[in-house]
Amino acid sequence: MSPLLAAVVSVGILVGIYGVVAIALNFQYGEAGLINFGVVAYFAVGAYTFAILTAGPPSEASLDQYRWGFDLHPLLAALIAGLVGVIFAAISGWPALRLRGEYLALTTFAFAEVLQSLLVNVPAVTNGTSGFANITQPLRGEVGNYNLFLLIVSLALLAVTMLFFQRLVRSPYGRLLRAIKNDEVGVTATGQVPEKYRRQVFFISAFFIALAGVVYVIWLTLARPSSFGAELTFFVWIAMILGGEGNNWGVLAGVLGLTVLDELIGQLPVRSVRGVQMIDAAQVFLTGLLFVLVLRWRQPRPGAG
Amino acid sequence: MNSFLQLAALGVAQGSFLLIASLGFSLTRRVEGFLNIAHAQYLSVSAFVTFFLNNSMGIHFVVAALAGVLAAVAVGFLFGKVVYEPIRRLGPAVLLITSVGVVYMLEGIIEAVIGTGSFLVTLPRIAPVRFGPIAITFYQVMVVAVAILVTAGTAWFLQRTRIGTAIRITSLDRNLGASRGVDVRQAANASWVLSSALAGVGGVALAVLGALTTTKGFEQILIILAVALLAGVGSIWSLVVSALAIGVAREVSLLWIGAGFRDIIAFGIVILVLIFMPNGISGRTE
Amino acid sequence: MSEPILHLDHVSRYFGGLVAVDECSLSLAEGELVGLVGPNGAGKSTLFNLASGYLPPSEGSVTVLGHSTTGRHPAELAALGLSRTFQTPVAFKELTVIDNVLVAARVERPILAGLAGTWRSTEKLNRERAESLLERVGLGARAEDEAAELSGGELRMLEVARQLYTDPRLLLLDEPTAGVAPHLQSALADLIRSVHAEGVTVMVVEHNLGFLLDLVGRVVCMANGAIIADGTPQEIRTNPEVVAAYLGGDA
Numbered sequence: 001m002s003p004l005l006a007a008v009v010s011v012g013i014l015v016g017i018y019g020v021v022a023i024a025l026n027f028q029y030g031e032a033g034l035i036n037f038g039v040v041a042y043f044a045v046g047a048y049t050f051a052i053l054t055a056g057p058p059s060e061a062s063l064d065q066y067r068w069g070f071d072l073h074p075l076l077a078a079l080i081a082g083l084v085g086v087i088f089a090a091i092s093g094w095p096a097l098r099l100r101g102e103y104l105a106l107t108t109f110a111f112a113e114v115l116q117s118l119l120v121n122v123p124a125v126t127n128g129t130s131g132f133a134n135i136t137q138p139l140r141g142e143v144g145n146y147n148l149f150l151l152i153v154s155l156a157l158l159a160v161t162m163l164f165f166q167r168l169v170r171s172p173y174g175r176l177l178r179a180i181k182n183d184e185v186g187v188t189a190t191g192q193v194p195e196k197y198r199r200q201v202f203f204i205s206a207f208f209i210a211l212a213g214v215v216y217v218i219w220l221t222l223a224r225p226s227s228f229g230a231e232l233t234f235f236v237w238i239a240m241i242l243g244g245e246g247n248n249w250g251v252l253a254g255v256l257g258l259t260v261l262d263e264l265i266g267q268l269p270v271r272s273v274r275g276v277q278m279i280d281a282a283q284v285f286l287t288g289l290l291f292v293l294v295l296r297w298r299q300p301r302p303g304a305g
Numbered sequence: 306m307n308s309f310l311q312l313a314a315l316g317v318a319q320g321s322f323l324l325i326a327s328l329g330f331s332l333t334r335r336v337e338g339f340l341n342i343a344h345a346q347y348l349s350v351s352a353f354v355t356f357f358l359n360n361s362m363g364i365h366f367v368v369a370a371l372a373g374v375l376a377a378v379a380v381g382f383l384f385g386k387v388v389y390e391p392i393r394r395l396g397p398a399v400l401l402i403t404s405v406g407v408v409y410m411l412e413g414i415i416e417a418v419i420g421t422g423s424f425l426v427t428l429p430r431i432a433p434v435r436f437g438p439i440a441i442t443f444y445q446v447m448v449v450a451v452a453i454l455v456t457a458g459t460a461w462f463l464q465r466t467r468i469g470t471a472i473r474i475t476s477l478d479r480n481l482g483a484s485r486g487v488d489v490r491q492a493a494n495a496s497w498v499l500s501s502a503l504a505g506v507g508g509v510a511l512a513v514l515g516a517l518t519t520t521k522g523f524e525q526i527l528i529i530l531a532v533a534l535l536a537g538v539g540s541i542w543s544l545v546v547s548a549l550a551i552g553v554a555r556e557v558s559l560l561w562i563g564a565g566f567r568d569i570i571a572f573g574i575v576i577l578v579l580i581f582m583p584n585g586i587s588g589r590t591e
Numbered sequence: 592m593s594e595p596i597l598h599l600d601h602v603s604r605y606f607g608g609l610v611a612v613d614e615c616s617l618s619l620a621e622g623e624l625v626g627l628v629g630p631n632g633a634g635k636s637t638l639f640n641l642a643s644g645y646l647p648p649s650e651g652s653v654t655v656l657g658h659s660t661t662g663r664h665p666a667e668l669a670a671l672g673l674s675r676t677f678q679t680p681v682a683f684k685e686l687t688v689i690d691n692v693l694v695a696a697r698v699e700r701p702i703l704a705g706l707a708g709t710w711r712s713t714e715k716l717n718r719e720r721a722e723s724l725l726e727r728v729g730l731g732a733r734a735e736d737e738a739a740e741l742s743g744g745e746l747r748m749l750e751v752a753r754q755l756y757t758d759p760r761l762l763l764l765d766e767p768t769a770g771v772a773p774h775l776q777s778a779l780a781d782l783i784r785s786v787h788a789e790g791v792t793v794m795v796v797e798h799n800l801g802f803l804l805d806l807v808g809r810v811v812c813m814a815n816g817a818i819i820a821d822g823t824p825q826e827i828r829t830n831p832e833v834v835a836a837y838l839g840g841d842a
Contacts (some may be wrong), residue, residue, distance in 0.1 A: 176694060
């Protein structure tokens with residue numbers, strides 16, 4: 001495969017993965033008004049669950065610190081990973097969903113930091129800072145071009161996610177969620193319990209975000225705590241705000257734009273360490289600037305704000 | 306017992322730093338009504354300006370520190386006026402999300418100028434101060450002293466001066482303040498300057514207490530949040546209690562748990578306080 | 592007399608040291624049309640919140656439609672047939688006017704129905720019903736407009752339409768005339784009368800005494816958290832305590 005094609009494929013895989021997360025996040029924020037600043041936690045839970053369930057027994061030779069590997073079938077492991085994402089959503093959502101607005105944001109953010117800290121500090125389960133390497137790539141031997149295969153998997157997951165949420169959003173269920181976002185008490189007065197729907201939104205999104213985490217570690221073949229920091233949360237947030245929250249196609253465009261930008265910057269012919277640093281710094285700065293500008297001048301939806 | 310006292314003393318120094326760092330954060334929370342995550346980056350700005358002037362240009366530490374505080378004021382005031390004030394009407398959630406963007410902008414600038422690595426401010430060696438079995442460095446004592454000064458000064462300023470009173474009224478009710486003849490604009494300006502200056506002092510304290518990295522300032526944000534939330538929106542004294550409690554708890558907890566778990570304790574506090582004590586130890590609502 | 596549809600039994604509510612509602616007892620029989628009046632700060636809104644389950648009583652008990660409000664989510668009471676409006680009218684500003692009403696439509700298993708598309712079969716009937724309710728409150732022509740474009744008075748009518756969609760047995764209206772233009776108030780009174788004529792029990796909190804006394808058959812008057820009078824509009828008009836409360840208050 002030519003280098004250009006390889007780059008396009010890897011961008012495509014990432015767009016699929018981040019797209020799933022961004023659309024699930026958009027369901028939470030754009031539709032139901034829930035501010036989740038801990039998105040990465042659900043992603044990490046999916047990734048690590050898959051890594052642990054498919055890992056072989058620990059070996060002394062490679063200095064493994066983890067104690068349990070399950071050698072499970074990858075498909076089953078992926079499904080369980082999604083469900084563990086939902087369980088983590090239940091654990092974090094039980095306290096967090098009592099809170100509103102920016103306080104929900106803080107609690108979810110704190111949960112994600114706690115989780116990342118646990119990934120480092122409970123090596124018996126997570127293998128500590130080195131995490132899991134050589135993660136099982138299902139069907140590795142059977143398909144010719146593995147990255148092409150992963151591209152198809154990733155885009156298929158994105159398509160299913162898109163279809164799933166588009167159908168929900170356009171149904172009376174979506175209408176109810178936007179009503180809850182606008183005025184919870186008003187929804188209560190019609191005889192429906194908003195808390196119940198807030199929980200459902202949280203759980204459903206967590207399932208998809210965790211599945212995206214599974215595809216991510218299959219592609220990376222690595223699961224390390226450092227891959228699951230707040231940067232990922234904010235990357236997806238920025239993509240969503242850029243694309244226009246509440247609009248799934250716009251959000252996808254935002255993901256595509258940011259991912260391509262990342263890839264282009266990665267391809268710049270820079271040799272010196274300092275040069276790479278400067279480019280990283282410029283990218284971080286521009287991302288922040290873009291974010292601030294979009295929030296300042298975006299078109300608010302009717303009645304929002 | 307001695308190691309307990311030793312850790313508790315370090316905790317008091319850490320708590321003093323946290324107090325300085327969270328005073329300004331809490332002021333913005335009260336006056337502007339949102340959680341400015343980027344406040345922690347103002348600490349970094351001041352810390353690195355101080356470091357740069359002192360280490361690379363050989364300027365006296367005290368002068369460098371003053372310049373650091375001024376830099377934080379400039380940055381905090383600029384972002385306050387240009388970024389935050391125009392979108393105030395969009396509500397605290399959008400302001401909070403926007404402050405994430407500001408975090409990125411400042412991080413980009415700091416990384417471009419400083420690069421990666423660990424930086425240590427070189428300070429003259431001064432013998433540690435001993436209290437019985439406890440020894441803490443001279444500079445840790447200084448941080449405690451500065452915290453006392455800065456806290457008392459802020460309390461005095463808010464309670465006793467005309468602008469301080471205007472800030473307090475503005476924090477209670479902007480419209481009421483305006484209708485009672487308070488210059489809300491001036492009060493908001495003063496509050497941006499004061500909160501960024503406090504962040505600047507916090508940044509100097511951060512530089513004095515240990516090695517700096519470009520992300521060290523932002524790494525403090527969850528602990529600052531924990532302090533601010535535990536305190537609630539009451540008086541400055543609830544902030545003092547909260548900062549010292551968290552500072553000491555983090556250090557003393559080392560007796561029983563690994564250093565890696567310390568932050569989990571701080572985040573755990575954030576979560577527990579938000580759920581069970583949403584008004585903090587002051588018990589008051591906004 | 593059969594069991595009352597709403598029964599407050601020696602209900603008190605404190606906020607810190609403040610007594611907002613002080614040992615109030617009140618019964619509404621099915622089919623009544625009752626007004627609740629009183630000067631500002633008399634405790635009317637608190638009483639409304641207690642009656643509709645949004646506030647738990649500090650002391651005493653509240654029974655609505657045969658159920659105690661204690662430990663019940665207000666949504667549960669609403670689903671039983673207790674419907675209320677709010678002083679600041681509820682508006683879902685990101686939705687159209689008709690979708691605002693349709694929020695009250697119940698869909699069985701909404702997630703599955705949404706994914707499978709089976710909701711479309713009931714949606715048509717629901718829309719027709721919502722349209723006729725909008726017609727009834729005078730918003731028929733605005734069905735497809737964004738709710739954000741409505742005036743304060745129109746939002747109030749929209750809220751009434753939405754609450755009527757829930758098929759209430761007991762309807763509590765909190766200051767329905769506030770923000771409604773004077774020439775529309777007689778239409779509002781007619782609407783309340785026609786809802787009442789269909790057998791719905793109605794209680795109205797109102798500042799506008801002229802509007803209320805012409806509308807209802809029974810008036811309850813509160814002052815300083817207590818019920819000071821309960822009778823026909825005639826009796827209330829001439830009750831010296833009521834007159835004193837109003838003169839001493841700000842009405």
